Amino acid sequence: MSTEVAIVGIGMHEFGRTEGVTGMEQGVIAVRRACADAGVKWEDVQFAFGGSAAAGAADTMVSQLGLTGLQFINVANGCATGGSALFSAYNTIRSGVFDLGIAIGFDKHERGAFRVDTRGAGLGNWYGASGLALTTQFFGMKINRYMHEYGISHSTLGKVSEKAFRNGSMNPMAWRRKPISEQEALDSLMLSYPLTQYMFCSPGEGGVALILARADKAHLYTDKPIFLDAAVVRSRRFGSFEVLAPSIALEHNAGPTVDSSKAAFEMAGIGPEDIDIAQLQDTEAGAEVMHMAENGFCEHGEQEFMIQAGETEIGGKFPVNTDGGCLANGEPIGASGLRQVYENVLQLRGQAGARQVPNDPKVAYTHVYGAPGISGVTILSR
Amino acid sequence: MAQVPVTEGVFTWPSEAPQLIGSRCVACGNHMFPVQSGCPKCTGDKTEQVFLGRRGTLWTWTVQGFPPKAPPYAGDVDPKTFKAFGVGYVELPGQIKVEARLTEADPEKLKIGMEMEMVIVPLSTDASGNEVVTFAFAPVA
Numbered sequence: 001m002s003t004e005v006a007i008v009g010i011g012m013h014e015f016g017r018t019e020g021v022t023g024m025e026q027g028v029i030a031v032r033r034a035c036a037d038a039g040v041k042w043e044d045v046q047f048a049f050g051g052s053a054a055a056g057a058a059d060t061m062v063s064q065l066g067l068t069g070l071q072f073i074n075v076a077n078g079c080a081t082g083g084s085a086l087f088s089a090y091n092t093i094r095s096g097v098f099d100l101g102i103a104i105g106f107d108k109h110e111r112g113a114f115r116v117d118t119r120g121a122g123l124g125n126w127y128g129a130s131g132l133a134l135t136t137q138f139f140g141m142k143i144n145r146y147m148h149e150y151g152i153s154h155s156t157l158g159k160v161s162e163k164a165f166r167n168g169s170m171n172p173m174a175w176r177r178k179p180i181s182e183q184e185a186l187d188s189l190m191l192s193y194p195l196t197q198y199m200f201c202s203p204g205e206g207g208v209a210l211i212l213a214r215a216d217k218a219h220l221y222t223d224k225p226i227f228l229d230a231a232v233v234r235s236r237r238f239g240s241f242e243v244l245a246p247s248i249a250l251e252h253n254a255g256p257t258v259d260s261s262k263a264a265f266e267m268a269g270i271g272p273e274d275i276d277i278a279q280l281q282d283t284e285a286g287a288e289v290m291h292m293a294e295n296g297f298c299e300h301g302e303q304e305f306m307i308q309a310g311e312t313e314i315g316g317k318f319p320v321n322t323d324g325g326c327l328a329n330g331e332p333i334g335a336s337g338l339r340q341v342y343e344n345v346l347q348l349r350g351q352a353g354a355r356q357v358p359n360d361p362k363v364a365y366t367h368v369y370g371a372p373g374i375s376g377v378t379i380l381s382r
Numbered sequence: 383m384a385q386v387p388v389t390e391g392v393f394t395w396p397s398e399a400p401q402l403i404g405s406r407c408v409a410c411g412n413h414m415f416p417v418q419s420g421c422p423k424c425t426g427d428k429t430e431q432v433f434l435g436r437r438g439t440l441w442t443w444t445v446q447g448f449p450p451k452a453p454p455y456a457g458d459v460d461p462k463t464f465k466a467f468g469v470g471y472v473e474l475p476g477q478i479k480v481e482a483r484l485t486e487a488d489p490e491k492l493k494i495g496m497e498m499e500m501v502i503v504p505l506s507t508d509a510s511g512n513e514v515v516t517f518a519f520a521p522v523a
Binding site for chain 1: 388416471477480482505514
């Protein structure tokens with residue numbers, strides 16, 4: 001049997017806008033905070049996987065952290081960069097090569113919607129020139145179709161935003177900390193029908209670092225180890241509907257979220273009914289709704305009742321995006337997936353402060369989704 | 383003013399009845415757009431050029447409500463004069479769903495399942511004063 005893996009230290013640099021501090025420096029600060037949390041020195045860290053989408057090569061941060069000669073591998077995998085770093089660190093320990101390592105993600109993006117590099121994304125110049133290279137359009141089109149098929153209301157989208165900003169107001173690390181009402185979300189500027197300004201997350205800044213150890217050595221670093229029971233990354237299969245696609249097949253495939261979710265549950269040997277709390281990719285309000293079903297937590301369409309009844313609130317039956325999600329934290333691509341894991345570690349330790357869920361969570365779930373059709377899932381337990 | 387296409391090889395132009403240019407897999411018959419050499423369905427590596435149908439039904443849609451970043455966008459990005467435009471996927475029967483600009487941008491007038499037809503629309507003016515055109519789909523009256 002392979003070695004079990006525990007998260008023994010977590011560190012984060014505040015998400016949002018930090019003028020005068022580079023994305024790389026925010027990553028360094030997150031690493032230092034993670035080391036302090038685990039009580040380890042940088043020279044004790046045997047290996048690192050790290051990445052950013054727009055803030056430089058992660059391995060250059062050793063010149064600030066210390067040139068200890070550790071194995072440091074850069075990860076670049078779009079919106080799943082953080083998840084891929086974690087997957088790689090997890091399997092490095094499972095394989096028995098090293099006992100103690102770190103997964104790092106950080107970023108710093110310009111203001112406004114992501115500027116898509118059409119050539120880098122394998123698309124012709126005509127695609128961007130014609131006004132089609134916007135990730136926001138995909139999200140509007142996917143939820144518009146979903147609302148048509150499954151009866152999700154505009155009010156439910158507004159309630160997702162209201163919850164995100166309320167949860168963000170209880171998170172000192174969040175970017176958006178001012179609550180807004182469902183009506184304010186619905187009345188804000190329409191960016192990509194049916195999605196308004198307050199229903200979209202914004203590209204932002206931040207950094208997260210997680211220290212992983214062999215589970216049988218976790219007690220050396222913490223009295224509250226959090227066990228990593230599954231880490232999975234999947235790309236798209238034929239027939240799925242993904243961001244930045246000039247065409248899609250007539251036949252339908254459920255997409256990488258469904259695949260990664262099933263694989264993660266199989267790996268952990270549990271099912272959706274065993275999950276106490278979940279952080280689900282909420283690039284926009286509709287994504288949270290759709291991802292509840294794609295990850296197996298309900299049937300398509302049931303979200304309408306669940307969200308209207310408050311079941312996904314911090315005090316509800318199934319809390320979702322307790323730290324405010326991408327909507328309140330923004331999306332520094334490299335760090336975003338690791339932020340979800342950071343939040344679940346806090347919740348499982350019982351250290352989430354004002355936003356601590358009251359259901360004494362034992363098993364927690366994270367899910368990222370992004371371009372060009374990639375998804376990452378983790379399952380944690382204590 | 384002369385009209386030039388935003389690119390060569392994506393749609394037939396000039397043409398009375400413009401069509402999108404795609405590929406069909408020789409092995410499994412799968413359609414692709416734009417042209418590509420390998421098939422994502424069966425992994426086959428032989429494809430042939432095919433002209434896609436000009437009519438289909440609207441599968442989903444949105445409205446681009448803010449000026450896209452330029453580059454890559456070639457159209458009007460001045461917030462004072464920018465006009466919102468529709469974007470959607472049109473299902474071409476027996477072939478594929480293609481993404482395109484829509485000539486209609488009013489949410490009240492866009493309905494999933496409505497009949498659409500391919501048209502050519504102006505996008506911008508290039509340095510030589512030519513009108514750059516791209517493809518779009520318009521509701522069938």
